[in-house]
Amino acid sequence: MHQKVNTNRSFSPYITFSREEWRNLRAATPLPLTETELIQLHGLNERFSLSEVEDIYLPLSRLLNLYVGATQNLSKVTHAFLGHLGAKVPYIIGIAGSVAVGKSTTARIIQALLSRWPNHPKVDLVTTDGFLLPNSELERRGIMHRKGFPESYDTRRLIHFLADVKSGKPEVIAPVYSHLTYDIVPEEQIVVRQPDIVILEGVNVLQTPRSGGGSRRVQNVFVSDFFDFSIYVDAEERFIREWYIERFLTLRETAFRDAKSYFHRFSRLTVAEASEMGERIWEEINAKNLKENILPTKARAQLILKKGDQHMVEQVQLRRL
Numbered sequence: 001m002h003q004k005v006n007t008n009r010s011f012s013p014y015i016t017f018s019r020e021e022w023r024n025l026r027a028a029t030p031l032p033l034t035e036t037e038l039i040q041l042h043g044l045n046e047r048f049s050l051s052e053v054e055d056i057y058l059p060l061s062r063l064l065n066l067y068v069g070a071t072q073n074l075s076k077v078t079h080a081f082l083g084h085l086g087a088k089v090p091y092i093i094g095i096a097g098s099v100a101v102g103k104s105t106t107a108r109i110i111q112a113l114l115s116r117w118p119n120h121p122k123v124d125l126v127t128t129d130g131f132l133l134p135n136s137e138l139e140r141r142g143i144m145h146r147k148g149f150p151e152s153y154d155t156r157r158l159i160h161f162l163a164d165v166k167s168g169k170p171e172v173i174a175p176v177y178s179h180l181t182y183d184i185v186p187e188e189q190i191v192v193r194q195p196d197i198v199i200l201e202g203v204n205v206l207q208t209p210r211s212g213g214g215s216r217r218v219q220n221v222f223v224s225d226f227f228d229f230s231i232y233v234d235a236e237e238r239f240i241r242e243w244y245i246e247r248f249l250t251l252r253e254t255a256f257r258d259a260k261s262y263f264h265r266f267s268r269l270t271v272a273e274a275s276e277m278g279e280r281i282w283e284e285i286n287a288k289n290l291k292e293n294i295l296p297t298k299a300r301a302q303l304i305l306k307k308g309d310q311h312m313v314e315q316v317q318l319r320r321l
């Protein structure tokens with residue numbers, strides 16, 4: 001396949017593909033999807049278009065399959081050199097991007113596609129939401145309005161989790177967050193048992209610790225140090241804002257109606273009032289976080305998926321190795 005390299009501009013660490021160029025790479029993708037599998041994938045998110053799976057995510061699963069295979073071979077070589085078999089170590093993929101850009105949907109599609117390959121059938125999905133500090137702690141620190149910002153996460157715990165996964169521990173536990181109660185669920189946990197691949201999804205996965213100031217200790221290990229591959233889901237802010245507000249309005253008619261919902265009181269708002277509320281939360285919290293802490297991490301990703309209207313991926317950028 002012909003790769004378009006822009007020679008007019010200064011050197012870019014990325015190879016850039018238009019949607020058409022990327023779609024053409026699909027020809028090299030074995031394992032075509034059966035009708036049943038397509039229907040199952042559609043079930044993950046009924047707004048998800050099937051051409052999107054075929055044009056964008058199938059070639060991506062092929063690329064990831066090749067990368068995982070290469071890493072598995074490298075690990076065999078290392079074991080041969082050392083003369084013993086080491087523990088099985090999962091391949092870790094990080095997925096970053098703004099709140100509401102579609103990270104969890106992307107992660108679920110990639111999980112479903114990757115688990116179809118024979119050399120890595122077991123793919124676990126973990127979200128960094130579980131590593132948010134509980135509301136009681138956010139309130140104690142006076143940062144309840146900073147949920148999603150770097151200081152709202154227990155990053156040390158997230159790093160320990162990844163270190164345990166990468167050291168081949170047979171069972172590693174991750175905490176669970178509920179979007180319904182808007183808080184950590186203390187009685188729930190995820191157990192990661194040496195899968196072939198772990199996908200870690202969250203706004204903060206490519207962030208590096210800043211010196212901060214005050215007494216905050218500077219860590220010298222980054223979350224992304226544990227990644228074998230990373231993806232940034234990108235879109236212009238006007239689209240992401242629209243998707244956030246759309247989701248907020250859908251939740252008003254669904255999850256917010258549940259008396260257990262943290263936002264239950266919002267279910268009584270009119271559409272106009274709810275839109276205004278969603279816009280305010282977007283502007284004051286999520287857009288700010290995007291500009292200050294998330295967007296600056298884009299250049300650290302190995303692959304950038306750029307979405308346009310209707311969540312359609314318009315451009316794919318792959319870092320040259």
Ligand SMILES: Nc1ncnc2c1ncn2[C@@H]1O[C@H](COP(=O)(O)OP(=O)(O)OP(=O)(O)O)[C@@H](O)[C@H]1O
Pocket residue numbers: 045047048049052097098099100101102103104105106203243246247310311
């Ligand atoms: N590829 C897609 N096609 C159509 N709709 C999508 C797609 N991806 C996401 N969406 C919709 O966009 C909204 C945000 O998606 P999602 O919940 O996956 O985002 P997120 O980045 O994981 O958000 P958060 O950080 O808040 O958890 C949802 O309403 C979802 O249904």
Ligand SMILES: CC(C)(CO)[C@@H](O)C(=O)NCCC(=O)O
Pocket residue numbers: 099129147148149203281285286
């Ligand atoms: C949990 C996060 C930070 C990320 O998924 C996000 O969904 C969130 O709750 N942001 C805080 C502001 C809001 O409620 O949208």
